[in-house]
Amino acid sequence: MKPATLPAAASATSMPASPASSTGPALGQPWPHESARAQVCGAAPYVDDLPETKGTLYAAPIVSPCAHGLLRGIDAAPALALPGVHGVVLAADVPGDLWLPTPARDEPIFALERVHYLGQVLGLVVADSPALARRAARAVQADIAPLPAILTLEQALQAQSYVLPPVTLRRGDAAAALAAAARRLCGRFEVGGQEHFYLEGQIAYALPLEQGQWLVHSSTQHPAEVQHWVAHALGLAQHAVRVECRRMGGGFGGKETQAGQIAVWAALAAHKFGRPVKLRLARREDFLITGKRHPFAYDYEVGFDDTGRISGLRLQMAVNCGFSADLSGPVADRAVFHCDNAYYLGDVEITSLRCKTHTQSHTAFRGFGGPQGMIAIETILGDIARALGHDALDVRRRNLYDPDPAAGRCTTPYQMAVEDNILPQLLSKLELSANYRRRQEAILAWNRMQPVLRRGLALTPVKFGISFTATQFNQAGALVHVYTDGSVQVNHGGTEMGQGLHTKVAQVVADELGVPLAQVQVTASDTAKVPNASATAASSGTDLNGRAAQDAARQVRARLAALVAQLDGCHPEQVRFADGQVHSPAQQRSFAALVQLAYAQRVQLWSDGFYRTPKIHYDKHTLTGRPFYYFAYGAACTEVAIDTLTGESRVLRVDILHDVGHSINPAIDRGQIEGGFVQGMGWLTTEQLVWNDAGALSTCAPSTYKIPAAGDVPAQFHVDLWPEPNREDNVGGSKAVGEPPFMLALSVYEALRNAIAAAPGAAGEQSTVGAATNPNPFAAQPLRLDAPATPEHILRALGALAPD
Amino acid sequence: MHTRPLRFVRRAQLVTLPHVPPDRTLLDLLREDLGQTGTKEGCGEGDCGACTVVLAERHEGRLRYRAVNSCIRLAHSIDGMALWTVEDLTRDPLLRRQCADAAADLHPVQQAMLECHGSQCGFCTPGFVMSLFGLYQNQIAAGAAGRGGPEVTAEQALEALSGNLCRCTGYRPIVQAAQRMGALPAVAVDEAELLRLLELLAQDGKALEGDFAYEAPRSLPALLAARAARPEAQVVAGCTDVGLWVTQQQRRFAQVLDVTRVPELRRIDWHADHIAIGAAVKLAEAFGALAQQWPQLHDFGARFAGLPVRNAGTLGGNVANGSPIGDSMPLLIALGAQLVLASTRGERTLALEDFYTGYRRTQLAPDELLVRILVPRPPSPSAAPDALDAAPHSLQLLRAYKVSKRWEDDISAVCLALQVEVVAGVVQHVRIGAGGVAATPARARQTEAALLGQPWTQASIHAAARALQAEFTPLSDLRASSAYRRAVLGRLLQRFWLESQAAGAHEDQGQNGLQHPPHLPQQLPSLEHHHLPLLLQEVAR
The missing domain is CATH 3.30.365.10 (Aldehyde oxidase/xanthine dehydrogenase, molybdopterin binding domain)
Incomplete structure (x- = not known):
């Protein structure tokens, strides 16, 4: 079935609140979350709400x-x-x-x-x-x-305290590339964890x-x-x-x-x-x-030319894993896989140190190491742009993977060809719609005039690999049951955590069987129904389970179509299922009527379904292969202001253009994009984990650990969806959306660093010195801003605070 | 000691619950005793809002609706009130539809949340729905009755939602729902019937005075007598801190003395030279009164916790609790507030800054209670000469600054409140209160001394900043390092100076007459955010 095109999805502001009618395909429509009605009534039970058994x-x-x-x-x-x-x-x-x-x-x-x-x-x-x-x-x-006790990354590095052995990914000769580079920068910074x-x-x-x-x-x-x-x-x-x-x-x-x-x-x-x-x-x-997002510490040296194009990178990522390995290996691997973000880096040597500390065992968190990998290269590119006095978007664009394979710049350090790259067009579109150049000029003028406030603007891309890097997890199962009244129940191996997976799977099944969405019920995840299911993680819930449910529904439909073909003397392909009706060249029946006929004829009205992601393979010893089925793309343009007196900051405006392929549900996808962005913004701004000298987490409640509140959301928050379907064969032409938008928030961090750099006396101010006046390639100091960018960290980056 | 039956109105019924322990929380009562699991516990300390319910009580002849956190609220504190949980919005017979739309079974608040895709995981949703219901009653339903209009501005929505955390949606759809709900077919509370039921409860309650484990006297003499009789009882007002002792430290209280039912303590009296704020006046109303006198304090008040905490917590509770990071005290110190303490022995008055004797230690005797906070009012604006015309180098400036990691619902790393009067270029009067920099809220006397009598110049400010940084030795903790706090103290003085320059002579007490400084552009569309926590926030307006 061809997915509906989404004029509504192109513009967030004109996105309809809910579907205009209950007929037509369910896919592509902004259906409310399947539990929304119950949730707003307090009638959606969570585990603590279940009736308790006596005793x-x-x-x-x-x-x-x-x-x-x-x-x-x-x-x-x-x-x-x-x-x-x-x-x-x-x-x-x-x-x-x-x-x-x-x-x-x-x-x-x-x-x-x-x-x-x-x-x-x-x-x-x-x-x-x-x-x-x-x-x-x-x-x-x-x-x-x-x-x-070993409580910090510094102590762990010193003691070589690891939960898993170090891993290094090499391509080419990074040392030689750095030596040969016209310019070099080196720097270090830290990024905190996240509850x-x-x-x-x-x-x-x-x-x-x-x-x-x-x-x-x-x-x-x-x-x-x-x-x-x-x-x-x-x-x-x-x-x-x-x-x-x-x-x-x-x-x-x-x-x-x-x-x-x-x-x-x-x-x-x-x-x-x-x-x-x-x-x-x-x-x-x-x-x-419980564990949190892994804190990281970075040490890098990058070589580049006078245009800002990178030719070599040496990057060390020290990962605070806590006391046990948990998922730290795959998380640290994904950071390695994503420290290129969208860019061709030339010769690289990327070292990942999986440090053991006496703290909570850090674990999976939306993005799964991707954000920690990507922030490294975005930071480096921001530093390169400032070192050259170039616009950072220009520098970023110069380093993008080239969609033309002939250019020889489309292979990742882990030897996967980036075949579906839409970023050159996507960045151009967002640059225009966000009015990037004009606003950049206005901000320059503002920063020249203003004694205290500084503004900053940054536009950063996201390229995020979709699939579990552990290949065997990329499988899923589902069950579709059709009851004799034509109602449908679907169960699959995925879990519902608010992301709208059940809603999307129901939409897929509804369209396969040509029944209204209301006729499809999704039931609780249950190991007794679908066994050995993978975690609902890696953004893959809909890709895997949607396809498995589709497979199951198709089997039921095929049996029903065969019955109709037999009854009406036509070919099964001529039987069409839509709007609760089943059409053959000879006759139209309601779905329920056909189901009753089928039951009477002893046709199996339920089926299992299975899916395994094609094309992927990966050698965990060499860290090479095609770990990802495809990439999801996006970009965000963020404007911030900082107060150079106190280090306080605000996000003023955000423009997002994100690629979800053909959206299965634009309302749910927009919710994932906005929610992911705000969560990422929290990671980089207000959410600070503080352990005291005894190793106690002092920020262990919402009174002390500050996730974004309603007032932190930028007043101007524009979200648009990229209009193309997934180039790989994926459910409904869609792309995964759970994690990728989280990393759109890197634009917040880069905008903050730009605002800081615009202040007189800021640590990185001298780095705007151009090539002609700066013969020493190491003279330009990167601007160090440790994340989260709390007022204190910003004031420190401004050079207004002595080191601790 | 026996417990008095807990009685409240819910779904048009009088509910009577015997044997509720005095330290039972409302949330546990709902979830564990009544099996009403729609209301959620997200944090158990009033910081996430998942447990929000709405209370109504009769106050000065009309119904007042308040969204509050049920997790840190003692169940007995709702005695005599009306209660709505999220389940009630579709089940309360007192909620009457204005138009006969049989299909619409959801309350407009719920319908708007549904239409705007305001729920994802849904766990915070009941709390948001109830905060929106509170807003609906106070804004939209009240508008229908002729107070205000049915419009909800984004600013009002954000203020109403300031105590609710959502981790999934990014809030945009929820704020949109707040602005959408007024456009849906209205639902009104049958207030006449509700008032009748509350009156029944009140009459019934009078027969129940006596010696109870949870005691809530109805008059000041009765309160003071109860305090004298049982100095060991735990005193509670809004319970926004004591509630945490129960939920976080698992402490138990055999006896609780609730001060919030005493009419004298719930009043705000406007006198010619001062505002007398009863100790049990809710923070929301207390800050409302202060902002009425000094409009520039509105944002500072709105940043005190979230609305459900301001709807429950009291100004007297904040002051008497004596936390060094309570935000109201630095402001009250800068305003020159005095406290009235009372016991059966009589009353005494002292300056707020003299009230604290050490970390969370105060002058209160075991039989004594804080009953009123007296905030001096400036001479009436009409009596003050227009500073611009009469005295070019004169100004009156009051500011309260709060620096925290998050703008809303956070605790100050540093709080600094300053009131300065400059006459003919010379500092004539200055009061400075500081929070987060010592074991108690503190008055910066040395800094005041460094400024008093000095010319109002950058050089004087620099000297004062040095004095301020020398005066306190702040700690390093999870909110900020000592170095940051010290640096920011000085830099806030610099902000104050810059604002005084921007404000120029237009600033007078009570008038928010800030002008754009000449060196700033008049229109800054991208900075138009009501929460811009920055210097010259007003500039962006």
């Missing part, structure tokens, strides 16, 4: 008050003395493996002889109410002999069933992993554990692996007491226990 108990974690030390004992007596406390659950209570079955096998379920971070879970208290369990957990005394701050905290509700079977309600992006972990900890086969998740109150990567621990803990408590146990982390516990 349910509540668990609370006992956490380490020490960042690193020897665990000598746990005194639970003060907790056990409280009426209503049932007991504690410690490592000795684990019937199966004491370690989580992660590839590195470096994470114990409960701390064993050693604690590795402040907040590590030592055990649980189980009580009659959540408040009592928490009160009792505070009363438990842990006897820990402190050991020296997911899903509004619904981590939670699991474990229910022992009959005959050693289990049901676990888990707020998870990866029910199959929860099933695997729970079975492993309980010493059971996976078939004994069923995991269900109807929806999450946000995930963003934070519930990809880390929902697993919560579920394992709840299940162990339920196992010990033989009763259903719910474990919901309080917000502060969630902050303290």
Whole structure:
């Protein structure tokens, strides 16, 4: 079926609020989220809202008050003395493996002889109410002999403390390219982590069933992993554990692996007491226990010519992984794969150091290392532009991958040809629509006149690779059931965390069967329905599960078409399904009527479906291959202002042009783009994680950790969609949209650096000195702005604060 | 000690709940006791808004609607009020449709959220819906009754949503929903019937005076007597801090003394020379009064926490709680505010800056309560000579600055409030309050001394900045380093100086007469953002 074209999608302002009619294809229409009506009524249940089974108990974690030390004992007596406390659950209570079955096998379920971070879970208290369990957990005394802790990347680098061995990706001879370059720059900077701050905290509700079977309600992006972990900890086969998740109150990567621990803990408590146990982390516990986006530190040397074109790059990325590997390997890999962003870099040597620190084990977060990789090259290009006194957009454009393969500049450092590059046109279009040149001039004039405020403008591109880099995860399954009244139920391996996956999958199925969207119901993710499903992650939810559901629906449709062909004496291809009707050259029937006929004829009215992403392959030892099926593109132009007295800043205007291919649902896609941008803006501006000298996370609540609020959203916020379909064969011609827009926010960071550079006395001011007056290629100092760009970091970048 | 039954109005019913412990939170009552799980817990400390519900009570003859955080609110504090949770908007018989549209089962607030795609994961959504319902009642429904209009400006929407966090949408669609809801078929609360029910509750409540675990006296003598009788009881007002002791520290209170039902403490009295703000006046109303006197304080007030906290928390609570990072105290110090403390022994008055004796320690005796805050008013504007004409080198300037990582709903890294009067080029009067720089909110006396009697010049400001930086030794913490705080103290004085130059002689007390300085362009379209947290914010207007 040909997807509808989207005139509405081209302009955000004219995007219709909801579909004009319920007939016609569902794809391409801005349908509301499938749960929206229930959500606005408070009638969409999350795990904590489910009716509780009689006898349910509540668990609370006992956490380490020490960042690193020897665990000598746990005194639970003060907790056990409280009426209503049932007991504690410690490592000795684990019937199966004491370690989580992660590839590195470096994470114990409960701390064993050693604690590795402040907040590590030592055990649980189980009580009659959540408040009592928490009160009792505070009363438990842990006897820990402190050991020296590694708390910063600097300390980890010095100690060569790694969770996984270093990885280097080389192409050509970077050292020779740097030596031969007309100009060179070197610099270093740091980028902080980010707390997911899903509004619904981590939670699991474990229910022992009959005959050693289990049901676990888990707020998870990866029910199959929860099933695997729970079975492993309980010493059971996976078939004994069923995991269900109807929806999450946000995930963003934070519930990809880390929902697993919560579920394992709840299940162990339920196992010990033989009763259903719910474990919901309080917000502060969630902050303290679970991992975050990986903080990075960069060290780079870049060689380029007088036009700003890069010929060689040496880049070291030190990754703060926390105390265990978790997903740090793939996250750090993706940072390596994305430190080119959209640019051909010549000869490169990219080193990735996966550092171990005594902090939370950092994990997946929207972009999965991509943002941390891309900020490196965008920073470098901004520095190059300032060093040359050129416009940064011109410098960026000069370095873009060349869509013409003959130019020999379209292969990534990991040897994948960029075949679908639309950035040259996309940047030009945004440059015009955002009025980039005129505003750049106006800002120059403003900055010359203004004594205190400085403005900055930056336009940065995004090229983001779509697919799991671990090839085997790029598969999905689905079930489509058609009931005798013609209503349709679809279930697939993906999970709904707000991103609208279920809505999009329902749209796909509705159109395959030619029924109104309202006739299609998506049900909870359930390991008993679709087994071995991959995490809903890597932006791939719709690509994989949409295609699997489409496959299932097509099989049902093919059987129905065969029946019609047989009844009407036509060819199955002549049978058309649309608007709830089934048309053959001879007759038109309602879908429901046909379904009843089919049932009577004993035609199977349900099917499974399966999908595996084509074309991809990747050698994890050499870091080369085609890890991505395609790239999603976009660009953002952001204007900011800073107050040079205090370092405060504002984002004033944002123009986005983003590529979602043919949008399956423009309202949902716009929501992903805007939400992703604002989340990225938060990462780079207000969201600062601070650990104190003892290794305690001091920013462990919304009172101290500041995600963007409504007033932070720029008053002028224009979003347009690129009008072309995906050049690869993808569901409905669409492209993945979950993560790529996050990195549009790099324009905020670059705009801030431009505003800082415009201030007199700023650290990078001298770097605007042109080539003629600056024979020394190292004289131009990059402007260092550590992210997030808090008022303090901006004031420091302005040179107005002495170093700490 | 027994608990008094908790009684409130919900869905046109009088609800009576016996045996609710005095420290039970409203959210736990809703979710755990009543099984109403539409209201969510996102943080348990009043900072995310997922738990927002709307309360209404009769105040000065009319109904006042307030969106509040249920997570840090003690359940008993809603006694005698009307309550709406997100589930109620489609189920409350008192919500009456203005036009017969049988298909429209959603409240316009919900319909607008649906149409504008305002929910993604949906977990924050009930809270946003309830904050919007509060806005709807105060803005749109009130407009229908002749107060204001049905329009919601973006600024009003942002203020109403300032206490609600969303991690998915980027807010744009939610703000759009706030502006859309007024265009949908109206739904009104049957206020006559609701007032009747509340009156029934009030009558009923009078019979229930007595010795209870959660006590909320209805008169000042009764309150002071209760305080004298039980100095160990936990005093609460809006509970926006004490609530966190319950939810975050799992503390328990056997006895609670709620000061918010005393009419004398809920009043704002405008006297010729001062404003007397009752200690239990909500922060929203208290800042409203201050901004009425000094319009330039509006944004500062709007940046105090989020609206649900300002709707619950009280000015007296903020002052008496004595946090060194409470934002109202530096301002009140700059304004020269005095506090009235009362007990059964009588009243005493002291300057706010003298109230604090150490970190979270105050002059309050065990039997004493803060009852009023007295804020001096400037002589009436008409009495003051027009500074521009009469005295070219004279000005009166009041500013309150807050520097934080986030503009809305954040806690100050540094808060600095200054009031300066310059006559004939010489500083005649100066008061400076500072927050975030010491163990208590502090008056910058040495800095004041450095300025007093000096010419109003850049050189004097530089000297004062040095004095200010020497006067305090701020800590390094998660909000900022000591070096940053110290630097910013001086730089805020510089901002004040620049604003005094920009304001010129047009600034007088109470008149927001800022002019564009000649060196700045008049029209700066791209800087027109109501929240521009920058120097010369007014310039952009």
